[in-house]
Amino acid sequence: MSEEQIVSFNRRSFMKTVTGAITGVIAVGSPLAALVPSRAWAVDLGALTDAQGAALLAMIRTIAPHDALDPAAYALVVAALDKDASGSPAAKTEMLAGIASLGVDFATASEATRVTTLKSIEASAFFQGVRVKTLLVLYNNPIAFAHFGYEGEAFSKGGYLFRGFNDLKWLPEVPLADSGPMPV
Amino acid sequence: MPKFDYTDDSVAVIVGSGAGGGTMAHELTRRGIKVVLLEAGGRLTPADFSQDPGVAFGQLTWLDPRTQSGTWDAAKTSPNMPAWHCKTLGGTTVHWTAATPRLQRYEMQARSTYGDVPGTSLVDWPMDHDELKRWYVVAEKRMGVTRRHGMPGMPACNNFKVMHAGAKKIGYKRVHTNYLAINTKARDDRGGCIQQGFCSQGCKTAAKWSTLYTEIPRAEATGNLDLRTRSFVTRIEHDATGRASAVIYRDANGQEQRQKARFVCVAGNAIETARLLLLSESARFPKGLANGSDQVGRNYCHHLTSFIWGVFDKPIYAWRGATLAGVVEDENIYNPSRGFVGGYHLELVALDLPTLPLVGMPYGWGRDFTDLIDNYRNLAGMLINGEDMPQSTNRITLSTTAKDANGLPVAHIHCDDHANDIALRNHARQQGTKMYEAIGARKVVTSPGSVATHQMGTARMSKDPATGVTNPHGRAHEVPNLFLSDGSVLPTPGAANPTLTIVSLALRQAEHIVKEMSAGRV
Numbered sequence: 001m002s003e004e005q006i007v008s009f010n011r012r013s014f015m016k017t018v019t020g021a022i023t024g025v026i027a028v029g030s031p032l033a034a035l036v037p038s039r040a041w042a043v044d045l046g047a048l049t050d051a052q053g054a055a056l057l058a059m060i061r062t063i064a065p066h067d068a069l070d071p072a073a074y075a076l077v078v079a080a081l082d083k084d085a086s087g088s089p090a091a092k093t094e095m096l097a098g099i100a101s102l103g104v105d106f107a108t109a110s111e112a113t114r115v116t117t118l119k120s121i122e123a124s125a126f127f128q129g130v131r132v133k134t135l136l137v138l139y140n141n142p143i144a145f146a147h148f149g150y151e152g153e154a155f156s157k158g159g160y161l162f163r164g165f166n167d168l169k170w171l172p173e174v175p176l177a178d179s180g181p182m183p184v
Numbered sequence: 185m186p187k188f189d190y191t192d193d194s195v196a197v198i199v200g201s202g203a204g205g206g207t208m209a210h211e212l213t214r215r216g217i218k219v220v221l222l223e224a225g226g227r228l229t230p231a232d233f234s235q236d237p238g239v240a241f242g243q244l245t246w247l248d249p250r251t252q253s254g255t256w257d258a259a260k261t262s263p264n265m266p267a268w269h270c271k272t273l274g275g276t277t278v279h280w281t282a283a284t285p286r287l288q289r290y291e292m293q294a295r296s297t298y299g300d301v302p303g304t305s306l307v308d309w310p311m312d313h314d315e316l317k318r319w320y321v322v323a324e325k326r327m328g329v330t331r332r333h334g335m336p337g338m339p340a341c342n343n344f345k346v347m348h349a350g351a352k353k354i355g356y357k358r359v360h361t362n363y364l365a366i367n368t369k370a371r372d373d374r375g376g377c378i379q380q381g382f383c384s385q386g387c388k389t390a391a392k393w394s395t396l397y398t399e400i401p402r403a404e405a406t407g408n409l410d411l412r413t414r415s416f417v418t419r420i421e422h423d424a425t426g427r428a429s430a431v432i433y434r435d436a437n438g439q440e441q442r443q444k445a446r447f448v449c450v451a452g453n454a455i456e457t458a459r460l461l462l463l464s465e466s467a468r469f470p471k472g473l474a475n476g477s478d479q480v481g482r483n484y485c486h487h488l489t490s491f492i493w494g495v496f497d498k499p500i501y502a503w504r505g506a507t508l509a510g511v512v513e514d515e516n517i518y519n520p521s522r523g524f525v526g527g528y529h530l531e532l533v534a535l536d537l538p539t540l541p542l543v544g545m546p547y548g549w550g551r552d553f554t555d556l557i558d559n560y561r562n563l564a565g566m567l568i569n570g571e572d573m574p575q576s577t578n579r580i581t582l583s584t585t586a587k588d589a590n591g592l593p594v595a596h597i598h599c600d601d602h603a604n605d606i607a608l609r610n611h612a613r614q615q616g617t618k619m620y621e622a623i624g625a626r627k628v629v630t631s632p633g634s635v636a637t638h639q640m641g642t643a644r645m646s647k648d649p650a651t652g653v654t655n656p657h658g659r660a661h662e663v664p665n666l667f668l669s670d671g672s673v674l675p676t677p678g679a680a681n682p683t684l685t686i687v688s689l690a691l692r693q694a695e696h697i698v699k700e701m702s703a704g705r706v
């Protein structure tokens with residue numbers, strides 16, 4: 001995801017038909033704060049209501065719980081699923097039925113309760129679809145990169161050759177015979 | 185670039201432009217032979233390679249549908265994409281991680297060494313190890329391989345420091361930064377590695393050998409190459425005498441074309457090579473072209489894999505640096521007291537953050553699952569590459585349920601783990617776990633076997649036409665002007681990543697073809 005897309009969180013007009021929304025505020029001091037013009041964000045939903053979006057968000061957080069990861073990253077997964085559900089009436093029906101199967105209080109239930117609920121539907125196409133979408137989206141965006149410390153591509157910065165590829169100091173250095181010299 | 189006529193039956197046609205086909209194109213054209221090179225994918229340059237792993241995957245990967253069955257892990261972990269290789273000019277040498285180990289002598293004598301292992305179709309190679317070794321040297325000098333012929337080894341990255349310390353702690357001796365076809369210094373008009381990681385997304389500095397920017401442009405420079413990209417071969421035709429006469433393909437505009445040929449080299453990757461021979465059945469070859477032995481598609485091998493992740497309490501930043509720059513070779517031996525035959529390498533590996541949860545971890549969700557990712561900075565990684573047992577029932581067939589965009593049946597892959605495969609992989613997981621635990625890992629996580637990245641054995645070479653598809657030079661027993669120039673001819677896989685062997689065999693085959701042409705036999 002690009003910075004441009006993060007900024008678009010704040011463009012409420014960017015979807016023609018808005019059913020619901022997820023909103024949040026990026027934490028003070030988050031590395032993400034530097035990337036966006038405003039700490040407050042909102043993801044508009046085309047197919048899902050606020051309550052359905054909240055249930056899905058809770059489901060994604062239960063599948064991939066990272067307590068300190070900014071909710072904005074989870075909202076990206078909801079947005080991706082909402083987009084899929086907007087693709088066809090059949091997809092929307094399937095998504096809404098899946099969310100309904102979570103029960104009415106799912107979004108506010110304890111983690112233990114949410115885990116129990118999800119275990120009971122683990123074999124469903126709905127659960128597996130949400131799980132795979134979570135893996136595809138949650139870890140492939142600048143919010144996740146910043147949070148987990150992944151530095152991403154290095155070609156534009158000259159690689160990691162002089163930027164820490166061998167800076168580990170808590171183990172013995174490898175003898176030259178088993179490795180090779182730094183290029184001159 | 186010349187454009188040879190479709191009816192010009194003096195040209196050689198090569199199908200596929202990867203390690204085997206790209207090398208063959210250079211070898212033939214530099215000797216003055218006119219070549220039409222057909223590549224299913226398009227042409228990218230290093231400047232085009234995306235550094236978004238998801239986008240790069242879409243740019244490079246063979247994404248045509250396949251079906252599969254069997255008990256191997258890929259049927260569960262990657263049901264829709266059992267194999268991961270490329271569809272782009274340069275083939276899988278664009279995304280490969282450049283490990284270039286040699287096969288050992290015992291591995292080429294697998295049947296004699298391992299004995300009669302029930303359920304396998306083990307054979308000895310129909311060529312001597314010394315013969316292959318001679319060509320390994322030629323190939324290594326061509327590609328530029330670290331730790332060989334004066335090319336310095338890779339400097340040790342953080343991830344390798346962990347591998348090295350762990351391996352030495354449990355008594356391993358042969359541990360180094362691997363043999364890699366990656367320049368560690370400027371050589372052959374290409375620069376040295378700048379330790380980007382991102383080997384699998386295409387090397388933007390071209391420090392890593394790929395036919396895309398070595399063999400293929402050199403073949404073009406001879407003036408003897410007619411390169412046709414986005415050209416998908418659907419059938420090889422033969423004449424009344426049983427010689428290959430023309431190659432049918434869909435061109436970049438979707439039009440069917442027929443290119444006549446003096447001889448044909450097929451290097452479409454072992455899955456697609458087998459599929460193409462099966463698709464080319466005829467009254468004379470009812471089981472598929474050159475398939476009187478019924479060995480086309482059988483004995484499919486893919487190497488046994490599993491990721492092993494050590495979770496430490498200090499940062500490693502394993503993604504920084506060339507992806508496979510480390511290896512433990514001590515288990516690449518014959519020692520049945522371990523409970524299995526065959527051997528394995530433990531190879532250094534790191535995955536970028538988006539890819540790790542998609543392919544590198546066991547199935548799961550919830551807190552057990554996220555613990556590993558929460559420690560992403562502190563992960564050390566390695567990948568098993570082990571010898572799998574050839575089985576005649578592990579095979580490529582034509583799918584009865586799925587067709588490709590041209591309306592042709594896609595490849596169906598059936599693959600069952602052999603008991604020896606399971607024992608070997610478990611042993612390798614235990615040893616990797618011991619390595620990390622010996623130096624203080626607080627947790628070690630191993631993955632199931634992943635999607636197959638090495639495709640081998642589906643048209644094995646043999647001395648006896650009844651037991652294999654080609655002779656020891658990769659020349660089809662039944663079709664004297666048809667050559668197979670990729671991993672399909674490997675009779676057994678050993679534990680060596682196959683690219684170096686494929687390039688070596690292609691170099692050797694090219695010399696054979698030229699001699700045979702001079703003698704009037706091709």
